[in-house]
Amino acid sequence: MTQAGLGRLIGLSQGRVSQLERGGTVPVEYATRLQDVLELRDPLPVSAAEPNAPRFMLAPADQLLPVPLTISSWSRPRLVSGDFHAVRVVGNAVLVVAGDVAGRGAQAFPGASYAQGLIQGLTSNLGVVPELQAFAESVLQSCARVSTALAAAFALFRRSGRHHVAVDVVTFGYPAPVVLHGTSGQSALPASRIELRSPVGGEGAALRFELRGGWLMLLASDGLFTRFGAGSEEDGRRELVAWQRGARRDEPLEGFLDRAAPSGDDESALLVSWRVWDDEIEASVEERAPRIEFVRRVRQRVFAVVGEERADRFANCLVDAIANACRHAHEGRRVWLRYRDAPLRFTVEIEDRGAGIGRGAEKKLAGIDYMKQSVDVDFRRAMPFGTICTLSMEKEAK
Amino acid sequence: MTTIYSVVEKSAERTVVQLPDYVDDDPSDADEHAIEALASTTDCLAFDLSATRAIPTSWLRMMWRVTQLAKGTDKRIFVVGVKPEVRRKADLIALEKQLHMRETLEDAK
Numbered sequence: 257m258t259q260a261g262l263g264r265l266i267g268l269s270q271g272r273v274s275q276l277e278r279g280g281t282v283p284v285e286y287a288t289r290l291q292d293v294l295e296l297r298d299p300l301p302v303s304a305a306e307p308n309a310p311r312f313m314l315a316p317a318d319q320l321l322p323v324p325l326t327i328s329s330w331s332r333p334r335l336v337s338g339d340f341h342a343v344r345v346v347g348n349a350v351l352v353v354a355g356d357v358a359g360r361g362a363q364a365f366p367g368a369s370y371a372q373g374l375i376q377g378l379t380s381n382l383g384v385v386p387e388l389q390a391f392a393e394s395v396l397q398s399c400a401r402v403s404t405a406l407a408a409a410f411a412l413f414r415r416s417g418r419h420h421v422a423v424d425v426v427t428f429g430y431p432a433p434v435v436l437h438g439t440s441g442q443s444a445l446p447a448s449r450i451e452l453r454s455p456v457g458g459e460g461a462a463l464r465f466e467l468r469g470g471w472l473m474l475l476a477s478d479g480l481f482t483r484f485g486a487g488s489e490e491d492g493r494r495e496l497v498a499w500q501r502g503a504r505r506d507e508p509l510e511g512f513l514d515r516a517a518p519s520g521d522d523e524s525a526l527l528v529s530w531r532v533w534d535d536e537i538e539a540s541v542e543e544r545a546p547r548i549e550f551v552r553r554v555r556q557r558v559f560a561v562v563g564e565e566r567a568d569r570f571a572n573c574l575v576d577a578i579a580n581a582c583r584h585a586h587e588g589r590r591v592w593l594r595y596r597d598a599p600l601r602f603t604v605e606i607e608d609r610g611a612g613i614g615r616g617a618e619k620k621l622a623g624i625d626y627m628k629q630s631v632d633v634d635f636r637r638a639m640p641f642g643t644i645c646t647l648s649m650e651k652e653a654k
Numbered sequence: 655m656t657t658i659y660s661v662v663e664k665s666a667e668r669t670v671v672q673l674p675d676y677v678d679d680d681p682s683d684a685d686e687h688a689i690e691a692l693a694s695t696t697d698c699l700a701f702d703l704s705a706t707r708a709i710p711t712s713w714l715r716m717m718w719r720v721t722q723l724a725k726g727t728d729k730r731i732f733v734v735g736v737k738p739e740v741r742r743k744a745d746l747i748a749l750e751k752q753l754h755m756r757e758t759l760e761d762a763k
Binding site: 541544547548551552555565568569571572574575576578579582583623625626629 | 658674675676677678679680707708709710711712737738739740742743746747
């Protein structure tokens with residue numbers, strides 16, 4: 257489809273379409289309108305509802321059945337640039353692409369739209385998982401043929417176990433992703449890394465991650481990484497890891513960005529996360545039975561693996577943590593309880609919407625000494641406010 | 655909210671307060687006042703934890719406060735049937751020796 261055809265599809269005036277047909281400069285109106293359609297802020301015009309019309313849309317996260325991922329994006333400036341994201345289901349995997357087309361602002365936007373549409377087209381009705389490096393190379397080569405210089409990271413997520421996701425990443429001219437564990441707050445290093453040469457010139461890399469439990473992956477342009485730190489991409493990466501290790505790690509990414517730096521053209525991020533739990537409930541402080549049933553289920557599962565003594569220890573820590581959460585759960589008088597049985601350890605999270613836990617305040621919590629001498633305990637700030645207490649116990653006795 | 659404990663025996667000689675297998679919230683002020691009232695009308699108050707696998711620290715502290723109130727009187731306050739992990743918890747919060755623990759209700763006589 258030509259740029260003019262796309263302009264007609266999204267409802268531009270005939271004058272604007274004619275301008276595009278004559279090869280005129282791209283109007284910002286065109287780019288803005290197309291971005292609205294891409295981000296689902298605005299449906300396509302009814303007149304464009306042709307059965308074979310291409311639809312440039314990001315797949316909603318709840319349709320990503322092969323792997324239950326949560327995907328969100330962030331960009332600055334938000335309106336028009338060469339940054340783009342694509343999320344596609346291919347076979348039993350989820351393909352996520354974060355890319356950046358050379359050029360600035362609205363001038364780069366048609367190229368980004370082309371790349372996004374190309375990925376959509378190549379993956380439509382694709383029943384099998386593509387070989388990632390070959391797929392990435394074909395996208396780069398196709399873009400190069402229409403004079404679109406693309407830098408991108410291609411990530412393929414496949415569920416490899418109950419709590420396991422295998423992620424293959426191929427990058428060409430785009431930063432490698434940062435992977436952070438959701439619960440323990442540690443960065444995950446790739447299991448393997450191979451240096452590549454881009455088919456259109458430049459360098460690339462093929463990485464493989466084996467992720468367990470809860471985690472999040474940040475695919476971001478180098479300009480955005482820079483905004484996290486004090487002036488360099490590497491510095492920004494270090495700051496990100498520090499943020500994720502800290503007690504504020506559930507706060508939105510935006511809160512940690514340096515907003516004072518002038519707005520650039522190369523700033524976008526795609527956050528892919530998976531917070532997998534085997535059992536989770538939202539319970540009222542006033543209603544005891546669902547919480548007790550949760551404790552009973554957790555204790556039974558732990559008991560089946562590690563026996564009575566350690567199962568009772570875990571359950572006794574859990575009831576102290578729940579009692580603390582119920583005591584502090586002001587807003588809505590609700591608590592959230594989550595349990596995961598990972599290969600090496602049991603983990604529970606207890607979340608409340610209380611005033612939150614200040615520095616050193618955990619010392620005052622009832623049962624904290626007992627908990628700390630019995631299991632691994634961590635506290636962090638919940639979002640938008642409150643506290644998340646994490647208890648975990650290794651299956652193998654220390 | 656209903657009370658989590660049950661009074662399974664009540665007389666001037668002995669009153670038994672039984673707790674369930676799992677307790678996951680603090681004793682309320684009403685719970686504490688009611689148990690103090692029970693203690694005031696009996697010679698022997700026993701907390702029966704024989705079914706209790708997990709209980710918050712706050713309940714053990716409340717039992718200790720009731721025990722302290724009976725100090726210097728003829729009343730006896732016992733905690734019976736305490737499972738090993740609950741006993742360990744009481745030990746770690748320095749209450750094991752403050753609570754008068756007995757294996758069975760018969761031992762608490």
